[in-house]
Amino acid sequence: MHAIAIHGGAGTLAPADLTPENERAYRAGLERALRAGFAVLDAGGTALDAAVTAVQVLEDEPLFNAGRGAVVAANGLHELDASVMDGRDLRAGAVTGVRHVRSPIELARLVMERSPHVMLAGTGAEEFALEQGLQPVPNSHFATERRRLELERMLQGQIEAGRESLMGTVGAVALDASGNLAAATSTGGMTGKKWGRVGDSPIIGAGTYAANDCCAVSATGHGEFFIRAAVAHEIASLMRYRGLDVADAADEVVMQQLVRLGGSGGVIAVGRDGRIAMPFNSEGMLRGAMDSRGLFKTGLLRE
Numbered sequence: 622m623h624a625i626a627i628h629g630g631a632g633t634l635a636p637a638d639l640t641p642e643n644e645r646a647y648r649a650g651l652e653r654a655l656r657a658g659f660a661v662l663d664a665g666g667t668a669l670d671a672a673v674t675a676v677q678v679l680e681d682e683p684l685f686n687a688g689r690g691a692v693v694a695a696n697g698l699h700e701l702d703a704s705v706m707d708g709r710d711l712r713a714g715a716v717t718g719v720r721h722v723r724s725p726i727e728l729a730r731l732v733m734e735r736s737p738h739v740m741l742a743g744t745g746a747e748e749f750a751l752e753q754g755l756q757p758v759p760n761s762h763f764a765t766e767r768r769r770l771e772l773e774r775m776l777q778g779q780i781e782a783g784r785e786s787l788m789g790t791v792g793a794v795a796l797d798a799s800g801n802l803a804a805a806t807s808t809g810g811m812t813g814k815k816w817g818r819v820g821d822s823p824i825i826g827a828g829t830y831a832a833n834d835c836c837a838v839s840a841t842g843h844g845e846f847f848i849r850a851a852v853a854h855e856i857a858s859l860m861r862y863r864g865l866d867v868a869d870a871a872d873e874v875v876m877q878q879l880v881r882l883g884g885s886g887g888v889i890a891v892g893r894d895g896r897i898a899m900p901f902n903s904e905g906m907l908r909g910a911m912d913s914r915g916l917f918k919t920g921l922l923r924e
């Protein structure tokens with residue numbers, strides 16, 4: 622069996638802003654990414670290729686906070702984070718604070734596959750990108766009017782920092798027909814972030830984790846809390862050491878541990894049996910799931 626789940630962030634939309642046109646656009650974007658990732662699996666491709674493919678579709682789609690359409694930091698720039706993990710051998714790659722890399726998830730994968738490291742930051746990561754032959758893009762490539770206005774409103778105190786509407790991330794988890802799991806996550810972080818702030822998305826074990834013996838997880842939400850709860854790895858641990866299935870493990874972390882800490886957001890997770898869980902404790906989480914048994918769904922708010 623094969624399966625894929627994706628998310629487009631827990632904070633991208635305020636329920637009040639969800640017009641029918643918005644809803645259609647979000648669902649269409651999610652569906653494109655889902656189908657692109659699923660097609661890789663259907664053709665016998667790996668979970669890693671499927672997860673990265675789905676995330677790249679979302680990075681290029683300006684509706685989501687990753688790649689084009691990423692939020693704006695306090696310095697007026699887009700500073701992007703991404704990470705990927707291959708459940709076959711626990712290899713992982715991550716980048717943080719990159720400004721000129723069109724697809725941060727592609728660079729994270731290159732870090733995993735072509736460097737001896739797991740995480741590269743800022744200018745060093747960009748130097749590596751150039752060495753790997755990636756064509757740099759101007760920082761304005763990521764800009765959208767909506768995100769510029771959000772920063773302005775935040776700086777004027779009209780929206781509080783940390784509000785869900787200022788967040789968002791994209792991610793994908795996949796199980797391929799050979800039983801391999803992979804997870805990928807990419808984000809612009811949080812609107813108005815400063816001092817080189819890094820959230821959970823590029824942190825292996827917090828925003829991203831995959832291991833063939835249990836599950837693949839990609840998170841979205843208020844990153845500081847997700848780091849403290851080591852969310853993605855905690856879900857794997859509950860499966861390994863307490864024997865929980867993927868749905869119970871993800872629920873325990875998102876609906877109990879994170880809630881106790883005060884962290885809002887959610888995760889997508891797929892178990893090695895192909896079961897998919899997509900719990901969130903925020904008002905909404907853009908999400909979708911598809912598997913070889915005929916499952917197809919997308920969702921935006923609570924059902």
Ligand code: ASP
Binds near residue numbers: 632808811820822843
């Ligand atoms: N987790 C991301 C961060 O804290 C934001 C999000 O997923 O909404 O950077």
